[in-house]
């Protein structure tokens with residue numbers, strides 16, 4: 001595999017994930033993957049194949065049962081909980097199928113939320129407003145989630161994921177609750193973010209047509225990576241090792 005010239009930021013080596021102590025369920029096995037910076041990657045596979053678990057492991061929300069995860073050459077196993085939280089904050093923004101906005105806060109306030117426990121060098125409100133502008137919602141900044149459509153709520157959630165200036169957006173079925181028009185809009189927004197904000201995207205999806213439009217597709221089945229292949233326009237190195 002030729003990854004010369006590309007910064008490698010995520011490496012998963014010999015990963016397994018088992019849930020349960022008495023009744024054990026092997027959810028992921030033999031996961032070996034290298035991901036270079038700033039790619040748009042989709043994860044496809046049947047329900048229960050382990051896509052969300054893989055995303056949670058990459059985002060350091062879950063820990064592997066065995067194997068190694070390196071993020072920017074840092075072995076996550078070596079880190080304590082505070083260090084993991086810092087690494088997660090600096091590298092990952094999360095977007096979910098259900099938007100998980102706080103009902104009692106405005107769009108702008110929802111975007112600011114992830115920064116509140118942190119010291120930041122930028123002006124929170126100004127930055128949040130600029131991100132709402134980026135996702136096309138500056139005029140809706142003072143609206144509450146119930147006043148926004150599903151697609152608009154997902155755009156707020158994407159702005160919220162970007163406020164920490166992450167290196168990666170990890171999106172778990174971001175278009176899963178949306179009709180095809182809004183799904184297309186969210187996909188195009190993620191593509192724009194990849195291109196303009198210098199941010200990689202890893203997106204779990206059931207939508208094969210959208211997946212084909214990403215740089216690389218990781219196909220999963222039964223807890224294993226079956227295939228890693230380029231999307232239709234992808235020209236980047238394959239990441240399966």
Ligand SMILES: Nc1ncnc2c1ncn2[C@@H]1O[C@H](COP(=O)(O)OP(=O)(O)OP(=O)(O)O)[C@@H](O)[C@H]1O
Nearest residue numbers: 019020025027045046047048049050051052053054
């Ligand atoms: N915390 C947990 N405890 C026990 N089993 C779990 C846990 N999380 C996931 N699983 C099991 O792991 C398997 C993979 O789940 P996962 O959500 O990763 O699959 P998925 O491919 O994302 O599925 P879907 O497309 O339906 O969201 C499933 O059988 C699920 O029941």
